Amino acid sequence: MFKAVGKYIWLWILLLWIVSSCGSYYKVSRYKTNEQKWEGANQLYGQKKYLQSATLFSELLPVLKGTSREEECLYLLAQSYYKQNDFESSGHYFRRYYSSYPAGSHVSEAVYYCGYGYYLSSPNYELDQSATTMRALEEFNLFLEYFPEHEKAQEVQGLIDEMNNKLAYKQYKTAELYYNLGDYLGNNYLSCVVTAKNTLNDYPYTKHREELYILILRARFQEAHRSVETKKQERYRNVIDEFYNYKNEYPEGKYLNEATRYYKIAQAYTHSDEGEYSKLLKEEKNKKVKNTLK
16 A cells, blocks of 8 residues: 555656646747847746756857857856856856956856855865865955955955865874874874975965874874884984974964973983983873873
């Protein structure tokens, strides 16, 4: 019985979809002349029937090439796709608009909505960002370059900062992964340091800046602690250098106590104070602090 009911429900859904599709097709196909299509497309757009308006505007675009209506048609086509959340298509047409009409009446809006569509499409930091976040940044930077005094400039700068923080966090998590791998199949601590430093260079204003600095120091400390004896002197000096890098940036940082412990151990080793070194190292091993000695 339930299977039969389910079957009929699916048939009704299919029927409604066919009727809806036919209705949409009828609404578009009833416009015969280009003038009728133009008026109909604008009317449908005003009624928020963006699927149908996009169909008509796309049909009209090649016909209107070289006319006074081409610019408006191109912009409304882009908006029709944007309002359907088809940000890939809208981005294509917004870019085409501002490239074709750099002095057009909608040029600032075209650049803004092109970037904002990609921003809305931006996925979680763990996924690839090249097709969305990077393109959004490109469009928004272009917007600020050409429209620095625009009323949306402050909003756009905020969105740029947000996306840069996302990209920085993505790289931070990569550096953290290297740290957690430790010396498994190689010196992953060095890879952690390189990745974290590149992140600081690429995104100097990231809100994750302090976390990157302490991660570098942790990695340097682990690298030194786990090294063969012939490399410890040099690597503990690296720890001291990174301690000062952290302290100079964050003289009252939230990780200062942890950083100071690493510094004292490194100082004891480089000054050949074996007793103090052994004592501090033992204390560190007893600390139940995340990301200390393994």
